[in-house]
Amino acid sequence: MPSETNTARFSTEPAFSRAYKGHPNHNLLPGQYTDDGQLILISSRILAEGSWDNTNYAKELLRTYTLQKFRYPDGTTFAACKKMEKSGDLTGSGIYSDSTGCIGLAVPFALAFKDRKEMAKELLTACMVTHTHPGVHAAVIGFALLLNTLLETHDVEAGFTALQTAAENMDPLLAGKIANAVRIEKTGMPTADAVSIIGNTASVYQTLPLAVFFCRRYYIPRELLGISSTCGGNADTVSLLCGAFCGARFGISALPEDLIPQLERVGIFADLAEKLMNRETKSPDEESGE
Template sequence: MDGDNARGVLLGLACGDALGRPVEFAAASEISAEYGRLDEMVGHGTWNQPAGTITDDTEQALCIARSLVEHQGFDPADVAERFVAWYESDPFDIGRMTMRTLSRLKHGDTWDEAGQHVWEQSREGQNAGNGSVMRCPPLAIPYATDWEHLVEVSRQSSQITHADPRCTYGCAILNLTVAGLLEGTSTPLRDALDYVDASAPDELVAALRPLAQGDTPGSLETSGYVVHSLQTALHDGLGCDSLEEAIVTAVNRGGDTDTIGAIAGAVAGARFGASSLPDRWLRTIGEADELETLAEQLVEVA
């Protein structure tokens, strides 16, 4: 595995998150009217934070990465504890389902109970958000060559807060795709879908299979629904000609810009490597050095 590509996963995720943060929830037309094409880290906007500020996407990915390094493997109970500590720090951006689950964890649910309880109490339309897929790519680095284990830990990492099979298998498919890219396969999404096809929800596979075959869906949605987010982010992450273009394209679509940008950035980061990220972006992200170090340590965990 190339260390530059592993670093690209974490730094690409953070850059997509930070570029999208100030325009989260804005429509593409609103972004265009204010910025033309947004390709610089800007301050204020949604959440009113300085340029280069990361959100819950990268903050939770950091929880997973730090735990993997410290424990030399995936420990879901430890990751859940780190999520709760982060939740108690009063983050400015946190998803509704994540917040409900972490509150249950804080009050005594185990890591594999809380997300299940919240999911069972959530109606369709509010039960399969993108809050677990946005943070899961660090797992793809140490488990890149052990796909059985990668599927297991990816689904468990989702189960902590997002127990819907579209979310748990969404994490598995995303991480298998990233792992394939890290290992240099030519058809990473197709290989990922083939690996989980018999088990994964039909709706998820049906949305992603055309991308794996090189087709563009009729429309790409930018909502927080996990199927939409994965379809759009994988389209840009796998299809654009550079890492910067993938992130900029994803963010300028509007909608859930930080998360779709983060997923596209992780995927394209695995393709192109951290060295192809613009220095002007990395200089604004305070966590860049730690993310780079963690990525190198995750390669060693493997």
């Protein structure tokens, strides 16, 4: 988060710190999560209770918005909540924007679903609450498939293939951007130059390809998290994706053990992650008692 909106100042040593004075999140203490973490917690709690409920999700977003509790929310999420408040339409107020504001949803959905088709279907409806852009849908579903594949098979290339295939089927432009990031990585281009070409803005067409570039280049979790969290621009979301990739690929034991205890509400995240991994959904007939 402190590197967000800044220019890149790369470091291979990840660390929690405060943002500069005047940054929208300068009041957050080191280790506190941003709006991405808020959306992950809200969606994880709903998923942990059973079947996905789009209306409850929208209600929680609107409640957080009206109480002014969002931590520098993605502009699209903010606009969708404002539209919900004005129109009263909870699930039909999504905005046509390619921002990455809902990409964090990929994490809890990847943990919660064993059936990938069901996951993609429910995840699409969740994205639509705030984002209606097809590129966003491709990015979120594709990344969730990558994580889900890694968790199930531990096959990194299979995970990247799942992401690329989803992008090709849903948004060829995104697929091309991801493929280009992979090609750039293979050339051995210096990281700083690659970031300037791929881009580090809040668009899914830059954030996700850049995360893929980092995940393919850096094999040591500490280095990957350090580089991704100091890449400037949309660094908070880029590092979220890279952190999720590390967790799915290596497990929590490979993550920097000095950082985990410093994370805000770490016990809540851990408890929800376990519940999602062991989640059992009921069929509609079972829920109705038939």
